[in-house]
Amino acid sequence: MRGSSLSSPAVLETLRPFIVVVWNGRSNEDMPADVREVYYAAGSPPNHQNIRLFVLDSAGKVIRGFAPFPANDPTSLGFDQKRMGQYLKGQIDQSTVGLKLPQVAVKKTLTLPDIQGTTEPAGVRLFVSFEDNRMHHFRVPVVETVVLLEAERKALRLPAEARTIPAATLRRWLEQYYPPAVMDGMGGFEKITGTLQLQPAGADAQSRYAILRGDVQFVLDNESATGYQAKLEMVLRYDRTSPELQTVRGIMEADFPRQDRFGRTVETVRMTAAIESRPK
Amino acid sequence: MFKRFSIGLLALVGTLRLLAQDSQVQKILERHEAARPTEQSLAFYALDWAHSLQEAKARAKKEGRPIFFIWLTNISAATSFFTGHC
Numbered sequence: 001m002r003g004s005s006l007s008s009p010a011v012l013e014t015l016r017p018f019i020v021v022v023w024n025g026r027s028n029e030d031m032p033a034d035v036r037e038v039y040y041a042a043g044s045p046p047n048h049q050n051i052r053l054f055v056l057d058s059a060g061k062v063i064r065g066f067a068p069f070p071a072n073d074p075t076s077l078g079f080d081q082k083r084m085g086q087y088l089k090g091q092i093d094q095s096t097v098g099l100k101l102p103q104v105a106v107k108k109t110l111t112l113p114d115i116q117g118t119t120e121p122a123g124v125r126l127f128v129s130f131e132d133n134r135m136h137h138f139r140v141p142v143v144e145t146v147v148l149l150e151a152e153r154k155a156l157r158l159p160a161e162a163r164t165i166p167a168a169t170l171r172r173w174l175e176q177y178y179p180p181a182v183m184d185g186m187g188g189f190e191k192i193t194g195t196l197q198l199q200p201a202g203a204d205a206q207s208r209y210a211i212l213r214g215d216v217q218f219v220l221d222n223e224s225a226t227g228y229q230a231k232l233e234m235v236l237r238y239d240r241t242s243p244e245l246q247t248v249r250g251i252m253e254a255d256f257p258r259q260d261r262f263g264r265t266v267e268t269v270r271m272t273a274a275i276e277s278r279p280k
Numbered sequence: 281m282f283k284r285f286s287i288g289l290l291a292l293v294g295t296l297r298l299l300a301q302d303s304q305v306q307k308i309l310e311r312h313e314a315a316r317p318t319e320q321s322l323a324f325y326a327l328d329w330a331h332s333l334q335e336a337k338a339r340a341k342k343e344g345r346p347i348f349f350i351w352l353t354n355i356s357a358a359t360s361f362f363t364g365h366c
Contacts, residue, residue: 110325250312
């Protein structure tokens with residue numbers, strides 16, 4: 001839905017007057033009180049429905065709840081972005097009959113996941129993009145952020161000479177590097193291993209540089225323990241006067257083997273991460 | 281003569297190494313830039329997102345706007361619809 005109906009131009013336009021919010025959890029039991037109130041205010045939803053949409057008025061009153069697909073069947077529109085968008089637009093239009101919708105200007109900036117912090121860099125952001133696949137799972141990139149820890153800053157200080165660091169040092173960053181829709185996993189890793197080489201890489205009038213590169217091996221925590229290997233390359237920038245890390249720009253690439261529940265690879269999808277420090 | 285030649289050679293090797301490092305830095309920066317997604321592919325983030333239902337309700341009241349609320353569960357994973365790991 002994220003990459004299909006919710007990214008369709010017709011839906012984006014229809015939703016312009018709205019404030020959009022999402023709640024996600026593992027099960028209904030995870031719902032906090034305010035979410036539970038909305039969920040049941042729209043009447044009892046059908047069983048086994050794991051995605052439901054609601055329109056509320058400006059006073060917070062639930063107008064209507066509905067599924068994003070006809071008959072609550074995600075396959076019913078053939079995963080066609082246009083058809084899915086038209087269906088969702090129709091549902092939203094139906095829900096807003098009688099509501100006075102305000103005129104809202106087009107937003108000039110994107111609301112991306114980001115990091116606030118007092119020390120710069122406060123953290124890193126990873127844009128994980130994918131080649132299109134058979135089921136169009138990956139039309140919208142994953143955007144994750146990770147707060148930078150002191151141990152990571154220390155490990156990434158400007159080296160006087162080339163040295164190695166274990167990939168595990170950056171495990172919290174690397175843990176963001178997997179595709180959506182891995183249905184049999186818990187969103188975690190059994191192993192992340194590898195050795196990265198950190199070496200000085202010259203200077204210019206304002207800055208000094210180092211390059212961090214190496215191969216990283218990943219094993220997911222899913223039933224078939226899906227494994228893949230990525231090539232990581234990052235440029236680390238430092239001031240002329242301090243070895244403390246200032247900015248990060250990097251890239252990671254792998255071929256991800258999408259597997260069925262029997263562990264057979266059904267397709268291989270190119271997965272690319274652009275890694276950058278935040279806020280600059 | 282040989283000493284001068286050796287020093288010159290060392291300086292040249294040092295310069296070439298620095299140039300090679302610079303070009304590697306530049307190459308990685310260019311690959312990073314090319315790997316950043318386009319604004320069009322991130323259109324989902326052009327929606328006016330609130331971080332919580334509580335925040336959405338407070339803003340809706342203040343701004344006189346309706347709310348579009350997406351609810352989802354995923355038993356198998358720590359889902360985040362907003363970041364995309366879902």
